[in-house]
Amino acid sequence: MTQDAVLQVRGVSKTFGKRRALDGVSLDVNKGEMVALIGPSGSGKSTLLRSIDGLQTIDGPDGTITAFGTTTQARGKVGDKVRDARIRIGFIAQQFNLVGRLSLFTNVALGSLGRISFLRGVFGLWPDETKQAAMQALHRVGISDYAGQRANTLSGGQQQRGAIARALVQRAKIILADEPVASLDPVSARKVMEILRELNDKDGLTVIVTLHQVDYAMRYCDRVVALKAGKIVYDGPPAGLQKPKLIEIYGPEFEDVFWEGAPQ
Incomplete structure (x- = not known):
């Protein structure tokens, strides 16, 4: 783990039945980064986020996840100190996870x-x-x-x-946001993304957000990690996501829905 890294994922895999949701994923995230996870449905984005928070156990015998210098998962088991790390990790789900009857x-x-x-x-x-x-x-x-x-x-x-x-x-200190704008109207979605960006800019919070909206990933995040079939196929700045790369990630159908004004 580098000096500024708050999160390290090494050789992580996760299998559901015959489907491998994550396939040997390795990823470092530094303090103060705002990272978008993109990719087609079923690519492993949410599984990776839930594994980082210890909500999903990873496959053994290999693979480790470390947060704030503490190993939270290893050898297919959640570590004893995962709670200590989780206190410093805020998880924001697509369906809000608020208790409806409470204020x-x-x-x-x-x-x-x-x-x-x-x-x-x-x-x-x-x-x-x-x-x-x-x-x-x-x-x-x-x-x-x-x-x-x-x-x-x-x-x-x-x-x-x-x-x-x-x-x-x-x-x-880390916010994991799993499709936080997927069920929102465009105005509300932009507001949520602007808040996450502000918390990253002004408070120095590390933000990792899974998104289906590629344009949001490119507009609000400094780093984009793309997954496809459980593997990382791109990790770099938004400027590197030119049209051919996005078609490679999402398939030829992506060209039919490519947004107006996107990089060519």
Whole structure:
């Protein structure tokens, strides 16, 4: 692992039945990078992200995942110290993962559970520090006016911003965002991507985001990693993703949906 690396993936594979979702993937991510994971459906993007967070075990006997210098997975098993690393990793899912019956404020405050007692969280006995952090995070993402509203009454874009606010209260150093804009309208999607970019630029957070929208990857991220059939087939700056490379990644059908104004 290089001096600035906060994440190291080495020779990671994952098989579901007869399908190999990841095939010997190796990847280093440095502190403060904003990395897009792209590729066709089934290429292994989400599996890789879930494996990094320890939500998905990798195949043994080879393959290791290290976060913040701690081995979180090795030899097909999640490490004993994965919880320590996970406290510093915020995971944002496509379907928001907010508790619908709870208020937006409570959902965001739940990000502090790694630092306060479980019982305090269960009964909503939030310390003043947590209350302040939750409201500051909600203000940061532009939805503090909805703090008292039940999460399931909010729009998808508002819920996704709530999930980002929860990661801020968690004090995450890495944000893993798995298709965070896939179910959002274009305006809400751009807002979410702009927030992630701002957190990367101003707070120095490391962001890894899986995207189906290649134009978003090229617009908001400094580095793009493309997977195809479980293997990394491109790792570099967005400028390197010229039309022939994208057709190579996605197949000839990609040319039919190639967006207007894309690099030729």
